[in-house]
Amino acid sequence: MAFAATAAAGLAGLLMGTLGVAPSAAAVDNQACRPDGMYTTPGVDVPYCNVYDTNGREQMGADHQRRVIGYFTSWRTGKDGTPAYLVNNIPWDKVTHLNYAFAHVASDNTLSVGTDGPNNASTGMTFPGVAGAEMDPSLPYKGHFNLLTKYKKQYPNVKTMVSVGGWAETGGYFDDSGKRVNSGGFYSMTVNADGSVNQAGINTFADSAVNFVKKYGFNGVDLDYEYPTSMKDAGNPLDYSISNAKRASLMKGYAALMKTMREKLDRASAADGKYYLLSVAAPSSGYLLRGMETFQVTQYLDYVNIMSYDLHGAWNKYVGPNAALYDDGKDAELAAANVYGTSQYGGIGYLNGDWAVHYFRGAMPAGRINLGVPYYTRGFQNVQGGTNGLWGTASTTNCPAGSGLTTCGDGAVGIDNIWHDLDDNGKESPAGSNPMWHAKNLENGVVPDYLSKYGVSDTSLKGSYARNYSAALTSPWLWNADKKVFLSTEDDQSIGAKADYVVNQGVGGAMIWELAGDYKWDATANGGKGEYVQGNTMTSLLYDKFKSASAYGATRSTIALPQQTLPIDVSFTNFALGDNNYPINPKIHIVNNSTVTLPGGTEFQFDYSNSAPSNAADQSGFGSKVIRADHTGNNIGGLKGTYNRVSLKLPTWQSLAPGASVDVAFVYYLPVSTPANWTVNVGGTLYGIAGDYTRGTTAGTGSPSPSSSASASASASPSQSASPSASASASASASQSASPSASAGTCSGAPSWNAGTTYATVTKVSWKGHYYQNKWWTAGEDPSLSGAWGVWTDLGTC
Missing domain, CATH: 2.10.10.20 (Carbohydrate-binding module superfamily 5/12)
Incomplete structure (x- = not known):
């Protein structure tokens, strides 16, 4: 990410400095509501205050202190005989946001849900006889979109987002007949065949996205691009013929897409007087993120939904939890890769939700991050070793057609896999994928009535499914010793612990994939079936945990930063591809766009996430060193604190004139998001940089007043910055003394x-x-x- 110096605050400061024109009251008010660290489209008075308060926190209703974001999927209509999950089944009083999954990128690069018609679940289908699913006749469209709009009138605080892409529709899309078309998608829309950014395709998509949310009454766009990483053979195997050839350019295209989306949504927001949100579903695996540079798109997003699940599954043989919150130091996949034994990694395990939260926390306030929780299982059969299967292995050469794998994990099938996909030959893909209500029936020895509707031929229960729980991982699982079946689950204990984590860490909330997997007990005493069915148990628990929680964390820096900024741009460039990217060794590209020369000895400081150990250094003679580490050692039980703070200095013999640039070769050993909280010490005067988009800063050109110099220098002296206990109050005292x-x-x-x-x-x-x-x-x-x-x-x- 290039830290630009063209935020609205910077523009206003420039106008005041050159024209003597003060910003309007409306502009000041809107900037007061802008979330910390978020980019503002230059020259646009974005109506942040329609959604955010003057602390930059999202307003979601009095009983929603944290987000409860539920994905609602288009395909559970009940038309195939399986249980329907429709808009009327959503616990509208418990959620804050709904992500509609999925729209796709069509062959003409527009956002689409297919051709309108009575069979289109999004815009044309009806659900006769279903109480609560009656269409609103005042709307020009039917289907799920009609019902979403209808219910939003009753629950005006709930925001709806159209989610684009997903695993199956990142590199292609499903046509009206349900057949996958291997064209369109993010890979083609963002990057041309020659590796250049397809800005024309991006513009087409972004314009269509703006029109789409206006037409159907959505509050914004959620992009689920899986995945713009340079790691070879990542994402859907059906996309490899396109994606692998473009690996070197995918992040460049991703960044261009997000910037364009942000700017077009900002302009539409200003024109309509209605703020439009932008979010992404982001991976949580350190392996995938290693090939995504510094995930430099966070500046354009209202929030990130971390897919902190799919951390273990049948794509390889290592049996582990789907969505562990913490590392326990025993992850079999990491142990096999010698992650724990490689000293440069610091013993840090990177396949857990806490690691992923800290990764994104390096670039964002905690409140702009949401922890993903799965309402589905993943599982294996024929498991060997481990503790009741945990950290054992399950390997087979009978891999799904089209997967591109010659060996893979032995995924559970049949009664242990009712939410299965089909491979290229129409056969069941072994994965151990089930809604959580089905897992609860297995756990309790209940033979449910719906099995034949999912194509399960052998409906008998063999053996028992014993529930296990690891407090160290915050993960439950079912273990069938007779069948050697391991199913990674979630339930009220693990969801409650994750909700407590969200509250205690100041995280913005939880994201759910997907709402239809939640459960309740349907008691015969109440005329029910005597089995677990779709319900709202876990979602209600999240709501109850969050409704009286404290406000989420809205600031990014943990130390006081100077109020005055300089237009110095910083970007991380020259990333190596895929497996060549170890250690991670980009260049820090610094451009002096100010009006003053930065003399030799000028000190830059910045924070990077402690998702990576505190051993980062440069190879360019700038003396880079970590001067503060909030956490050291392994991350068993969770990472402590937030940052590693780095100092680097221009060599005494090297100055940086206005317009000049310099490159610093920088090395670190686990992925980090874009470093933040920059300061620049110019001759004893401390500045921030405009591209950090920190709330409350003012733009400058490099000629401070004496009073601001004294205060800035005092508020973040080198000794204070190097101290883990440095705080705003310490800064305040220093400022007062000056x-x-x-x-x-x-x-x-x-x-x-x-x-x-x-x-x-x-x-x-x-x-x-x-x-x-x-x-x-x-x-x-x-x-x-x-x-x-x-x-x-x-x-x-x-």
Whole structure:
């Protein structure tokens, strides 16, 4: 990602500096609501305050402090005889967002759900006789979209997103007959055959996406691109003929897609006075993320939905949990790859949800991250070794047709695989995939009534399915010792523990794939079947855990940053491909777009996620070193803290003139998202950089006032930055000591600003002969240095 210096705040600052024009009140208010670290389309007054409060937190209703995002799938209509899951089955009072899965990228690069007609589940199908699924006759379309719009009128706080892509439709799409067309898709839409970015295709798609959300009443777009990674043979094997040839350009195309989507949605938001969201479903595996550079698209997203599942499955022989929250130091796949034994990795296991949260936390506030939870199982048969199957192996050469594999995991089948896919020959793909209500029936020895509808011929239960639970992994599983079947599950215990994790870590919420897998007990005493059926047990638990939780984390940096910024662009470039990318060794490309020369000895500092160990270094003579590590050692039980902070300096003999650039060869050993929280120390004056998009900063050109120099230098001195306990309050004290006494400029109409006071509510203060009022929570920020875009509004002299 190139850190651009063209945010709206920067533009406003430029206007004030060159034309003497103050930004409008509306622009100031909207910027006050912008989430920390999020890009703003230049020149556009984006109506953030329609969705976000003045702390940059999403508004979701009084009883929703964290997100509960549910994927709703288009294909569970009940027309094939299997249980339907329709819009009326959604627990609308428990969720905050619904992602409609899936739309696709058609051959003409437009967003599509196929041709309108009575068989189109999205726009034309009806569900006669189903109570609650009656169409709203006032709408020009039918199907799921009609019902989503109908129910949103009753639950106006719930936001709907159209989700594009998915595993089966990343490199192609299903036509109206249900046949997969191997054209269209993200790979072709974003990258040309010669490896160049297909900007024309991206523009076509983004324009159609804007039109689509307006036509059908969606609140935004969710992109599920699996996967823009340079790792060979990643993603759907049906896409390899296209994707493998373009590996070197996929992230470049992905970044161009996200930037274009953000800008077109921003412009539509400003024109419509209605803010449109943009999110992605992101991988959680360190293997996939290693080939995705620094996942430099987070700046364009409202939030990331981490697919913190599919971490173990029948694509290989290593038997493990689908969605472990933590590493236990025993992961068989990682052990086989000597991850635990390679010192540069620091013993860090990277196939767990906590690792993935910390990966994204390096580039985003915790509140813009959502932890994925699966409402489905994955499983193996003929398992050898392990503890009740866990960390054993299950291998076969009988791999699904079209998979491209000669050896794979021995996936469970039949009664242990009712939510199966079909391979290229129309045969069951072994995977151990089941809704959680079916897993509960297996666990409790219940032979349910729906098996024949899923094509299960042998409906007898053989052996028993004993529930196991690992508190170290936060993972339950079923083990059938007679059949040697292992099914990785979720239930109220693991979902409750994950909800507690979300709350305690300040994470934005949970994302569910998919709502139709949730369960409840249908008791015969109430006229039911005496078996587990579709329900809302786990979703209700998430809601209950979140409704009284504290507000999520809305700031990215854990130390005070300078308020004044310089237009210095930083990007990470020259990534090697795939398996050649070890250690990860890009170039840090620094461009001085300011009006001053950066002298030799200029110090840059930044944070990178502690998803990677604290052993990053450069190979260019810049003396890069980690000066603070929030966590050391392995990550059994979870990573502590957030960051590793790095210092690097221009060599004493090398200055950087305006417009000049320099490259630093940088090495690290596990993937990290785009480093953030940059500071630049120029001759004793500390700046941020504009492209960090940090809330409350002001744009500068490189000629600070003496007062701002003193305050900036004091607020983040090298000694403070190197201290793990450095905090905003420490910065405030330092700032105060560099300022006049606390009584200076006190006016009779308001108390004096005090650097040691936390202003959690809107408060009027006096300082240096002026009245000021804060727009959001603040501590230690000198009102006289706040600027038009900062936390303090200057109310005039007193």
